[in-house]
Amino acid sequence: MRQVLEGSHAVSEAVRLAKVQVVSAYPITPQTHIMEAIAEFCANGKMNAKFICVESEHSAMASVIAASAAGVRTFTATSSHGLALMHELLHWASGARLPIVMAEVNRALAPGWNIWMDQTDSLSQRDTGWIQLYCEDSQEVLDTTLCAFKLAEAINLPVMVVLDAFFLSHTYEPVDVPEQNEVDKFLPPFLPRINIDMSNPCSLYQMAPPNFYMEMRYSIFRAMEETISKFLEVEEDFYKVFGRKYGILDSFQCDDAEIIIIAAGTTASTCRQVVLDLRETGEKVGLIKIKMFRPFPKKLISDALSNAKKIAVIDRNCSFGVGGIFAQEIKSALYKNKNMPTVFGYITGLGGRDVTPKMIEEIYFKTKEEHYPEKESIWFGINYELFRN
Amino acid sequence: MNFSETEDIELMHPGHVGCPGCGAVIAMRLALKAMGEKIVLVIPACCWAVVSGPHPQFALKVPLLHTAFETSGAAASGLRAALDMKGDTETTVVVWAGDGGTFDIGFQSLSGAVERNEDFIYVCYDNEAYMNTGVQRSSSTPYGGQTTTTPELQWKKTRKKNIVESLSGHRISYAATASIAFPEDLIQKFKKAMNLKGCTRFLHVFASCPTGWRIPSELSVKIARLAVQTNIFPLYEVEDGINYTINYTGNKTVKEYLKLQGRFKQLSEKDTYEIQKMVDEDFLFLSQKVKLRR
Numbered sequence: 001m002r003q004v005l006e007g008s009h010a011v012s013e014a015v016r017l018a019k020v021q022v023v024s025a026y027p028i029t030p031q032t033h034i035m036e037a038i039a040e041f042c043a044n045g046k047m048n049a050k051f052i053c054v055e056s057e058h059s060a061m062a063s064v065i066a067a068s069a070a071g072v073r074t075f076t077a078t079s080s081h082g083l084a085l086m087h088e089l090l091h092w093a094s095g096a097r098l099p100i101v102m103a104e105v106n107r108a109l110a111p112g113w114n115i116w117m118d119q120t121d122s123l124s125q126r127d128t129g130w131i132q133l134y135c136e137d138s139q140e141v142l143d144t145t146l147c148a149f150k151l152a153e154a155i156n157l158p159v160m161v162v163l164d165a166f167f168l169s170h171t172y173e174p175v176d177v178p179e180q181n182e183v184d185k186f187l188p189p190f191l192p193r194i195n196i197d198m199s200n201p202c203s204l205y206q207m208a209p210p211n212f213y214m215e216m217r218y219s220i221f222r223a224m225e226e227t228i229s230k231f232l233e234v235e236e237d238f239y240k241v242f243g244r245k246y247g248i249l250d251s252f253q254c255d256d257a258e259i260i261i262i263a264a265g266t267t268a269s270t271c272r273q274v275v276l277d278l279r280e281t282g283e284k285v286g287l288i289k290i291k292m293f294r295p296f297p298k299k300l301i302s303d304a305l306s307n308a309k310k311i312a313v314i315d316r317n318c319s320f321g322v323g324g325i326f327a328q329e330i331k332s333a334l335y336k337n338k339n340m341p342t343v344f345g346y347i348t349g350l351g352g353r354d355v356t357p358k359m360i361e362e363i364y365f366k367t368k369e370e371h372y373p374e375k376e377s378i379w380f381g382i383n384y385e386l387f388r389n
Numbered sequence: 390m391n392f393s394e395t396e397d398i399e400l401m402h403p404g405h406v407g408c409p410g411c412g413a414v415i416a417m418r419l420a421l422k423a424m425g426e427k428i429v430l431v432i433p434a435c436c437w438a439v440v441s442g443p444h445p446q447f448a449l450k451v452p453l454l455h456t457a458f459e460t461s462g463a464a465a466s467g468l469r470a471a472l473d474m475k476g477d478t479e480t481t482v483v484v485w486a487g488d489g490g491t492f493d494i495g496f497q498s499l500s501g502a503v504e505r506n507e508d509f510i511y512v513c514y515d516n517e518a519y520m521n522t523g524v525q526r527s528s529s530t531p532y533g534g535q536t537t538t539t540p541e542l543q544w545k546k547t548r549k550k551n552i553v554e555s556l557s558g559h560r561i562s563y564a565a566t567a568s569i570a571f572p573e574d575l576i577q578k579f580k581k582a583m584n585l586k587g588c589t590r591f592l593h594v595f596a597s598c599p600t601g602w603r604i605p606s607e608l609s610v611k612i613a614r615l616a617v618q619t620n621i622f623p624l625y626e627v628e629d630g631i632n633y634t635i636n637y638t639g640n641k642t643v644k645e646y647l648k649l650q651g652r653f654k655q656l657s658e659k660d661t662y663e664i665q666k667m668v669d670e671d672f673l674f675l676s677q678k679v680k681l682r683r
Contacts, residue, residue, distance in 0.1 A: 021474040022467060050470035054463055055501030062460035062498065063467030066431070069454055070471035092457055196429055196452050196468070198480055205455040207443040 005175040007168040010138040011077065011103045011161070012037035013175075014145035016047050017183040018101075020075040021190075022067035024052040024060045029115045030165045031079040031105045038075075057082035061089035061100075068098040069204055071195030073149065076100070079165065080107035080121045087125065090158075094129025094220060096205050099152030099159075099190070101145065102130075106265065106316075107165040108351040116352020117165040119265070119317035123293070123325040129220050131159040131227055132294040134264040138173040143244055144291075146178075150187050150234045155223050162293075165352065167266040178242060186241045224295040231292065248297045250289040251304050253279060257286030259367055260305060260341075262330060263314040264290045267355050271314070274360040285364055290326065298333040305334060308341045312367040314360070315377075316349040323347065323377035344373045348380040398422060405448035407440040410606025412596030412613055413514040414440060415569040417449075417485065420512065420594070423579030426451055428481045429472075431465045433495060434458040435487030436521045437514070459494040461486045462502030465509040481583060482509035488529035489519045492550050503559040503589045510582045510590045513552065516598035524601040531621075533664055535652045536601070544655060548667065553593050553627060560630035562588035566622065568595045570614035574624055574636055595622045603651025615646040620672040633678040643668050 005013065011034045015023065023042070025035040041047035050067075054060045057078050064074040078086060083104055093100050108118035122132060133148065135141045141163050148159040163169055196204065208216055231248060239245040250268070253275050254260055263271050268289035278285045288304055290297075305311060315324025322328055327345030334340055344367045349355035363380060400421035407414040413436055430453045432438050438455055442448045456464040461484040469482045486495060491513040499511060518536045519525040526536040528550040539545040553564045563585050567575040575594065582590040597613045599606040616622035617637055624636040643665045647653040656664070 022470045024463075024467060024470075050474055052466050052470055053505070054466070055497060055504075059460065059463030059466075059498045059501060062456060062463035063470070065460075066454060066456065066464035066467035067471035067474075070468050070475070072471040072474050074467075074471075088457055089460070196454060198427070198429070198452060198477070201426075201447075201450055201452040203441055203444075203447040203449070203453040203455065206441065206447070206453070207439060209443050212444050 001177055001179070002174055003177050004172050005138055005177070006033060006170060006172050007138045007141050007163055008033035008170065009037050010142040010175050011145050011163070012041065013177050014142045015075050016041045017178065017180060018073065018146060018149045018187055019189070020047070020049055021072035022050050022052070022064060022074045023076065024054050024063040024067070025076050025078070026054055026057045026060050026082060028057070028079050028082040030107060030169045031077050031082065031103070033169065034077045034103055057085045058089060061086040061093065064100050065089060065093050065096060065098060068100050069096060069196055071190070071192040073190040074100050075102070077103035077105070079105040080109055083121050083125060084109060087128070090125055090128035090130055093158045095216070097156040097193070097220070097223075099149070099156055101148045101152055101159050101161065103145065104160045104162045105165050105169045106162055114351040115165065117167055117316065118350050118352065119315070119325070122160060122162050123317050125160070126294055126325070129157065129224070130294060131157055132162060132292070133159065134162045134291055134293060135168065136266060136268050136289060138168065138171070138175045139244070140246055141168065142175055142177065143238065143242065144246070146183060146187060147234050147238050150237070151227070151231055153190055154230050154234065155227055156193055157220070157223050157227070162265070164265045182241055186238055227295050228297060246291055248292045249300050249304055250291065252287040252289065254286030254288065254304065256284055258284040258309045259312060259364065260286045260288055260308045261312045261314065261360065261364065262288045262290060262326065264293070264326065267314055267316065267349065270355060270357055271360055274357050274364070277357070278361065278364060283364070296329050296333065301330060301333045302337050305341055306337060306339060310367050311341050311343045312363050313343060313345050314349075314355065314363065315345060315347050316355070318347050318350065318377075327377070342372060344370075345377050346380045347377050353381065398425065400426060400450045402448045402450070404446070405440050406442065407436070408600050408606070410597075410599040410609035411436070411440070412569050412598060412609055413437060413516060415610070416514045416594045416596045419569065419572050419575050420579050421449070421451065423576040424481065424483065424583055427479055428483045429454065429468065431456055431461055431468060431482060431484045433461045433486050433490040434521070435490050436516070437485055437487070439521060458490055460498055461490060461495050461511070462498035462500070462507070465511070466502050466505065466507045469508050484509060484511040486511070486513055487521070488513060488515040488517060489527045492529045492552055493527050500559065503556055503561050503591070506562070507589050508587050510592065512592045512594060514594045514596040516596050516601060517549070518598070518601050520598050520601045532667060533647070533653055533656050533660060535655060541655060553591070556591050557627045557630040561591055563626070563628055564591040564593070565626040566593045566595070566624055568613050568617050568622065568624060569597070570610050571617060571624060571637070578626070601652070604649060608649060612646065612649055615641065615649070619643050619646045620668050621646055623672060623675060625675065632682050633675065635675065635679055
């Protein structure tokens with residue numbers, strides 16, 4: 001049924017439809033609406049789940065890890081500092097091969113306190129063994145959350161569904177909320193591969209000496225490698241029931257594009273409009289939206305960029321001492337390409353600063369006019385007046 | 390000893406990797422006899438995370454979920470919720486954590502779980518320092534104790550945190566102390582905790598550590614007994630955070646306890662006198678609370 005939903009509530013509806021059994025979370029802006037709606041579903045009987053109101057995000061992740069290890073479907077959500085606090089247990093969840101799904105609302109890290117959109121929080125967790133999926137609109141949020149459970153349970157790795165603070169979490173859009181019986185067709189009950197079994201007492205996640213540890217890590221690496229094809233299968237299953245799919249990458253107007261803009265999240269939406277506007281004036285420009293960041297779809301990206309002359313990557317994040325994180329990963333993916341496009345890395349829109357159509361247009365023309373980027377990371381929209389001394 | 394009053398079951402294999410004379414191993418063996426096999430253990434980083442065996446070995450006959458250092462209270466909450474969702478109301482979730490994971494790094498998640506009145510038993514086996522990492526002080530290390538981070542004349546000059554009183558302040562349904570030197574009392578308290586379902590229950594078990602306390606392994610039980618007999622570690626129970634019962638009143642001097650241990654060897658007569666005063670004051674305070682019984 002079509003409803004007007006906030007992005008946050010698109011997550012909550014998906015969690016209800018996925019029949020999650022244990023939910024645990026701690027409040028943080030701008031994640032709270034997700035959890036409030038789930039708490040209400042649990043209270044009014046729309047969901048048959050245990051909701052644990054823990055005393056920190058660290059405990060939220062710890063409790064869903066234990067619940068998942070006992071063999072039930074689990075969910076949590078967080079943002080920014082909450083995600084950073086969970087860091088230790090993100091490693092634990094993937095190391096334990098648990099199919100936990102988490103919604104992560106992209107928000108800046110302090111100081112100074114900033115509750116607005118920024119990708120650095122989730123991208124900082126790139127080495128934790130979590131699958132990361134970035135969403136562009138509320139429908140994609142709902143659909144991706146449902147797919148996340150199926151993918152996680154197929155591959156035995158946790159999945160982070162990422163949505164932009166406010167631009168997506170607090171924006172109302174029409175969303176097709178599927179019926180329960182249709183979701184049940186797509187997502188069967190969770191059958192754990194390994195779980196705590198009272199009839200077979202085992203020690204789970206015990207000490208692993210050097211002669212075992214490395215193989216355990218290799219198995220995670222292999223699972224990540226399988227994730228690309230498994231994701232496509234899951235999306236195909238979803239498409240059969242609901243008629244929607246998004247792809248690992250979304251190439252928009254790229255066929256004859258000489259310059260390709262790369263973005264993730266809601267920024268991709270703005271870029272779509274800019275690309276259409278520029279196309280009307282005869283510019284050969286395209287857009288690639290990156291949905292999957294972990295595993296990083298290197299081959300798909302290098303193939304998709306093989307005919308482009310220049311790439312403009314929009315990073316709403318920064319790895320200090322290196323640059324924009326998407327730009328770095330894309331450069332690494334292009335390493336083996338015969339025709340290496342010139343990559344322009346733009347850092348902009350941090351801490352909730354708007355990335356407007358006009359700015360994207362300027363980024364495009366700067367990329368077009370300059371033979372080679374002036375710097376490896378171009379900070380776009382900086383008020384240099386503040387740096388005069 | 391004769392366990393005629395309890396089922397003479399053995400849920401621990403002899404091949405664990407604990408040190409000789411380890412109080413925490415004695416504690417586990419006795420506790421399992423009391424609790425039986427319908428339990429699932431949650432163990433954070435602590436000596437027992439190692440003692441239970443590295444992959445693929447396992448020293449116990451009950452399921453065990455290892456968890457990160459500071460997470461026991463939260464992990465046990467999640468595990469309980471999952472078992473409830475699966476319809477398993479028979480199994481009891483039991484945390485088995487050291488003093489570092491309870492008094493220090495795990496105190497937040499423990500406090501949160503107790504405030505929510507989560508349905509599990511939390512056992513802290515207390516050896517009064519970070520023994521697994523090589524004897525560093527914890528907030529459970531007693532006044533006067535030497536550790537590798539409170540060495541020689543820098544011995545610990547602050548009191549041991551009182552964990553049972555902290556949790557009584559949460560109005561926990563049941564909290565009790567127990568000692569490996571008083572097995573009948575310990576077993577009775579574990580059985581009582583097992584029967585009190587639907588609430589958080591806390592058991593504080595004094596578990597001597599020959600390695601960290603610098604005592605001969607054969608004195609492990611004797612020294613644990615002296616801790617009770619000197620009122621340094623009184624055996625008592627608290628119901629609903631308000632109804633206190635003292636199970637044993639000691640009459641020995643603290644000197645008899647301190648002099649047997651290398652970790653206290655630097656203490657002067659005056660220091661020992663100060664410790665005696667603290668112990669007397671604490672025991673008097675505890676005795677006064679017994680009078681407040683509803």
